Amino acid sequence: MSEKQEKLDELKKQCLSCEKCGLCRGRHNVVFGVGSANADVMFIGEGPGEQEDIKGEPFVGKAGILLDKMLTAIDLNRNENIYIANIVKCRPPQNRDPLPEEQELCLPWLRQQFAIIRPKVIVCLGRIAAAKIIKPDIRITREHGTIFRKGNVIMIPVLHPAALLRNPKDKPAAFQDFLNLQELLDTL
Numbered sequence: 001m002s003e004k005q006e007k008l009d010e011l012k013k014q015c016l017s018c019e020k021c022g023l024c025r026g027r028h029n030v031v032f033g034v035g036s037a038n039a040d041v042m043f044i045g046e047g048p049g050e051q052e053d054i055k056g057e058p059f060v061g062k063a064g065i066l067l068d069k070m071l072t073a074i075d076l077n078r079n080e081n082i083y084i085a086n087i088v089k090c091r092p093p094q095n096r097d098p099l100p101e102e103q104e105l106c107l108p109w110l111r112q113q114f115a116i117i118r119p120k121v122i123v124c125l126g127r128i129a130a131a132k133i134i135k136p137d138i139r140i141t142r143e144h145g146t147i148f149r150k151g152n153v154i155m156i157p158v159l160h161p162a163a164l165l166r167n168p169k170d171k172p173a174a175f176q177d178f179l180n181l182q183e184l185l186d187t188l
Contacts, residue, residue, distance in 0.1 A: 004037035007116045011109070015089060020105040023090035023098075029056035030090060033113055035083035040188065041076065041181075042119040043067075043084045044110065045160070046128035047098045053091035058084045059125075063161035067125070070161075070175060074182035083117050085110055087132055097128055107132070120188055122153060123181065126160030145177035147184070156181060 001009075012032045018024060031048035034057050043059075051061035059067050059078075068078065076082050088098040088106040098106075114122075124130035127140040134148050134155050141159075148155040158181075159174040 002037055004116055008033075008037050008113065011112050011116065015109050018089065018106075018109070021090075021102045023088060023092060023102055023106075026093055027090040028053045031056055031058050031086060032089055032109075033083060033085035034058060035078050036081055037083070037117055039081060039083040039117055039119055041082045041121045041123060041185065042114065042117060043082060043123045043125055044129045044133060045084070045086045045125040047086045047088040048091045049095050049162075050091065058086055059161070062165055066161040066164060070178045073175070074178050074185075076182075083113070083119065085113050087129055103128075103132055120152070120154060121181070121185070122155045124155065124157045126158075126163065130157035144174070145180060154184065156184075 015032050016030045018030065031052045045058060048058060049061050049063070051064070052058055058064070071077060071082070078084055087103050087110060089109055090106075092098050092102070122133060124133050127138065130138045130140055130143075134157055138157055140157055144157050144159050146157065148157075156177070158177045159170055164171050164174050
């Protein structure tokens with residue numbers, strides 16, 4: 001086991017007992033994250049939904065199935081060469097958006113995951129993740145696929161897979177963002 005993986009495992013143990021906000025009271029599982037500790041790409045969503053809460057893994061419901069198909073198409077795999085996490089680690093009631101204070105209380109876990117993994121690229125899945133990570137006034141429908149840089153890290157907002165299930169007409173544009181990500185990764 002790599003040193004990075006050991007650090008992630010230790011951080012996960014600490015996170016599993018987190019009770020910093022009220023989301024802990026309704027959870028079945030803390031949804032810490034999944035993937036390679038040595039990933040060059042980190043995908044970040046807003047928070048777990050019902051299936052994620054039940055299984056304890058991010059993006060395992062219908063949106064996760066779509067995400068996995070898009071990842072496979074560009075030779076990425078959640079268990080091999082990327083890491084997937086969320087802004088908040090516990091499911092908000094009725095899948096509502098995580099409140100700003102919940103995001104702030106949970107963000108240190110994500111920052112520590114980032115510090116251990118040290119990805120070259122962060123892909124923000126949806127508006128909430130992009131607003132928290134890239135810039136607060138992001139317009140996801142206009143700016144998806146745009147490359148932002150913070151220090152040595154490339155950040156790309158993309159449409160959330162759940163939004164694509166609600167609006168299938170947006171799938172071609174979203175898939176193009178993934179194809180562009182693949183091209184970008186080929187240059188790193």
